[in-house]
Amino acid sequence: MSFLGLGATPAGPSGPVNQQAMQMALAELDLITDVFNKVVSSCHAKCINLRYAEPDLNKGESVCIDRCVAKFFDVNKKVGERLQQAGAASQAA
């Protein structure tokens, strides 16, 4: 896939491939996919009743999913900050 903007036609590669940028892009891709899969599986386990009465999400389930995703990212951010602090403290010490 190529990250082209709206209305752009596919152009050829511009210069040699930067290996480090490629590695970083691959790592970021893996990270996003991993976070997405975790969010989907944990919010599905918490919010969606196992007995399917209808194919659409009803009101309670969609509210639950909104809250679940928001809380997931909030927890993610806070834990990341704490880890960063702990890492900085152990490096300083």
Next chain:
Amino acid sequence: MSPPPGLFPPLFPEGREPLPPDWTDEERQNYATNQKVSKYFGFAMESCVTKTVMAGVVGTGVGAAFSLMGATFSYEAAYGTHTQQTTKAWFRDQGQKMWRTGRSFGKVGALYSGTECVIESYRAKNDIYNPIAAGFLSGAILARNSGPTAALGGGVAFAIFSAGIELFLHRETHED
């Protein structure tokens, strides 16, 4: 068409999804506008206000139909001479009756639907306790002028009724 947005992780920023490459700029704008409009429309359709209004409208219709059906059972209209004036007067009277029963049915429906939607949005769960609580509150509010015991009894009765209807609607059907 482009791949459905939910089936793979959100790898692309907002305007840079891999739409078919032979689309013109205007088509891409249309696609973005269509996505946004359908998202807002879905949000509006699922909101509590829409549910309350629709329950009120449908309740009014059901009440009017109910009153019209009850007119077939009333026999005081069958006697006397029927002129154009008496027929018009009957129609006007019947219309007022239909409006009155429709209005009360609509009030009950809108109150119950709104309460249930608000409770379900607050709890973020979809189980049998939402109709029970909403029925209890609706029954109590509808019977508020007849004293506390009557309000309690009305709430309990409406809660049992609405729980019964919900259990019937979500019963295990024999899918073949």
